[in-house]
Amino acid sequence: MLGYPIVFDVRTNGDLYHPEDTLSIEPYYTYVPVRNGVADYSQRQAVDVYVSRYDQVVAFEGKVTLTAKDRIFIGDTSWGPTSMDQGVKKRSVQQWKGRFHLPNMAYFLPKGTDITRLGHINLGADPFLHDGYIVVGFKMVVHKQGKGAYLGYNNGWTEEGLRRVKVWRHIS
Numbered sequence: 665m666l667g668y669p670i671v672f673d674v675r676t677n678g679d680l681y682h683p684e685d686t687l688s689i690e691p692y693y694t695y696v697p698v699r700n701g702v703a704d705y706s707q708r709q710a711v712d713v714y715v716s717r718y719d720q721v722v723a724f725e726g727k728v729t730l731t732a733k734d735r736i737f738i739g740d741t742s743w744g745p746t747s748m749d750q751g752v753k754k755r756s757v758q759q760w761k762g763r764f765h766l767p768n769m770a771y772f773l774p775k776g777t778d779i780t781r782l783g784h785i786n787l788g789a790d791p792f793l794h795d796g797y798i799v800v801g802f803k804m805v806v807h808k809q810g811k812g813a814y815l816g817y818n819n820g821w822t823e824e825g826l827r828r829v830k831v832w833r834h835i836s
Contacts, residue, residue: 667768674730674760676806681737681755684810687730689762690803695772697796710775711793715767721785724770730760764800772798 674687695711696703713724739756772793773779788794805813 667766669763669765671763672761674762674804675738676758676760677756678758679755680735680758680806680808682809683732685732685735686807686810687734687760688805688807689728689730689764690805691726691764691766692801692803693772694799694801695774695793695796696799697793703797708799711772711798712775712777713766714771714773714779716769716771721771721779721787723779724767726764726766728762728764730762734762735760764802766798766800770798 674689676687680687693711693713694708696705696708698704699707713726714721715724716722736759737755737757738759739754741750741753744753771787773791774793777791779785782791786792807813
């Protein structure tokens with residue numbers, strides 16, 4: 665829903681206990697038009713998001729970067745060898761807490777549209793998209809000790825092997 669913040673948490677396993685370890689969460693947006701009151705997913709398309717700022721329409725990115733201040737250690741200290749340090753066990757699982765917000769005065773254009781070439785902007789007319797839903801997906805990237813990407817997750821549905829084929833089963 666536009667205008668309302670989404671508060672979330674993400675859990676990671678491993679050695680992400682360094683003060684400079686971060687988790688970057690980059691949203692991507694898809695528009696799904698509504699035709700005759702029904703969402704038409706066959707016509708979905710990637711979009712760019714814009715917001716009004718100081719009488720200008722500017723691009724909205726929405727990237728969230730979680731740092732050490734957004735992370736707590738929640739590892740179970742009851743498992744593993746008794747000789748293993750309790751602190752290592754605790755740090756082995758991390759919980760990151762964050763917040764994402766899509767402004768309520770957001771405008772959507774087909775991805776790649778050059779807004780500077782539109783001339784006079786009429787937010788209620790084409791090519792601005794309206795009468796539909798905005799689906800927000802997130803790409804997550806872990807940065808180890810402030811360096812380049814260490815781990816990344818883009819589309820969990822695809823990575824987990826989602827099949828877009830309907831399977832009909834007759835139940836007798």
